[in-house]
Amino acid sequence: MPVKIAAAAFAALTLAAALASAVLGQPQTPLYVVFVWHHHQGINVWPNAVFHGAWAYIHVYKNEFSPYYEGGAYMVHAEILLKHPSVKMVYHLSPSLLWQWMYGLKHGYLNQDGSYVPPSDPKLKAVNETLSMYIELLKRGQIEVLTDFFNHPLAGYVAHTYKWGPQVIEEELKWGKAVTEHVLGVEAEGAWLPEMSFSMELVHILASQGIRYTVLDENHFNKAEGDKDTIYEPYILRADGGSQIVVFFRDTEISNQISFNNRYTSPEQAKQAAEKIVDMLLKIRETTPQAKVVVLAMDGENWMFTGPETAVFLDHLCSLLEREPRLKTATLKEVLENVQPTRVLTKIPLESWAGGHWVWTEKPENTKQWQLIDQAATLLQKIREKYGTNSTTYRSALFATFLTLNSDVIHREYTYPQHTETWALEVQLIYQKGEEEAEKMVSKGLNLYAEGRGPTTLAEAGPLNEQAPRQEIPPAAILAAAIAAIAAVAVLRKRRKSTPKTREE
Secondary structure (H helix, E strand, O other), rough: OOOHHHHHHHHHHHHHHHHHHHHHOOOOOEEEEEEEEEEEEOOEOOOOOEEEOOOOHHHHHHOOOOOOOOOHHHHHHHHHHOOOOOOEEEEEEHHHHHHHEEEHHHHHHEEEOEEOOOOOHHHHHHHHHHHHHHHHHHHOOOEEEEEOOOOOOOOHHHHOOOOOOOEEEEHHHHHHHHHHHHHHHHOOOOOHHHHHOOOOOHHHHHHHOOOOOOOOHHHHHOOOOOOOOOOOOOOOOOOOOOOOEEEEOOOHHHHHHHHHHOOOOOHHHHHHHHHHHHHHHHHHHHOOOOOOEEEEEEEEOHHHHHHOHHHHHHHHHHHHHOOOOOEEEHHHHHHHHOOOOOOEEEEEEEEOOOOOHHHHHHOHHHHHHHHHHHHHHHHHHHHHHHOOOOOOOHHHHHHHHHHHHHHOOOOOOOOOOHHHHHHHHHHHHHHHHHHHHHHHHHHHHOOOOOOOOOOOOHHHHHHOOOOOOOOOOOOOOOOEEEHHHHHHHHHHHHHHHOOOOOOOO
């Protein structure tokens, strides 16, 4: 069927269904639809402030959707939404992504090949323009921003598994919220949980830091205990001791339809796919009349790298949503202002979007990484006791520990043990040298607000780490690790260009 005829038929069916609904006296209240886009890049930097992966910048300035749009995924998302002012969405602009943007805008960034990108470079001007667009969308009330832990840890898994876990995870949430507020000027009420890693230990941590709600997967809903109906309403999750948060559950089928069934070969095919998503949403109203809200939660950038037509899909989807009276796009905050959660859940077990945490623990390299993380976090507690929580030494050790916890480098398909080992060693050096080592990090801008100056040459950056006697962490050949790291980065770059991520983070 020609595209124009198909589009006309779709519009006619939509109108006919609305008329039939009115005649039959069926509910006319629009179904809330919340799109939650997960924009994230772990902080891909070494202790000498050399970036081993500049993806936070590349996915802004690179023309990834030619010939249809200019710019990368983060920029195109904002541009498309600005074109459709009546469409509301939720963006998780992860603190680790915002931190890298902030670092680049202040200092520029130094790549591992020795090339330096100064703040005045057009690449970073594109970052500033993109950040300004999201701030404009915030001012309009068109988007809501979720905050997160500072550098994408498996928060539920860590809080549940390790004795030090709850304290470190709470500290990392404080840092993440601080970055969100510092860069965007908002105190977020909702939080994204990296990899949707959840355990009941998080309820008190989230609530104590002013987080009112989050989004989890149908895996969580299926195993939850309490008063359940469908995933199409918000739930109160109440923990022992009285702490509680509100949980939304995403529609995994429709979310995955967008995330994974997106290898479009033409703009026409992309538009037809967008029409299918609208049909699937309308079907929920038909089959589940008690549905109040449908939440779709997905990677913001990774699903788009299958081809430039994915941006055509997103643009057309927004156009369809603007014209569909039976669907109302909204933010999570707006839904809670209009839909009072009444059902109470009493338990959601340790779970992620993947069904457990095997994705981040099954490889031998992963086992070694978690051992290094455990040793580093144990040392962090000693640093806290020795130097105090307000010391530069402790804050630098926190930064280094958060860098070890980045789940992206522990993933079964993207394991990068050199990153984990190098930052675990940095915690050891801080423990041994105290303020001397901590000040080196601060001078390079490796702290909460990216203050410092940052290196402009590899010579100025210096070695990854200085050799030092190590007692807590097993000895490692730093030079060999650096060579292996460079080789691993080359492999990862090649893989990332040829095979986009196919997972929810």
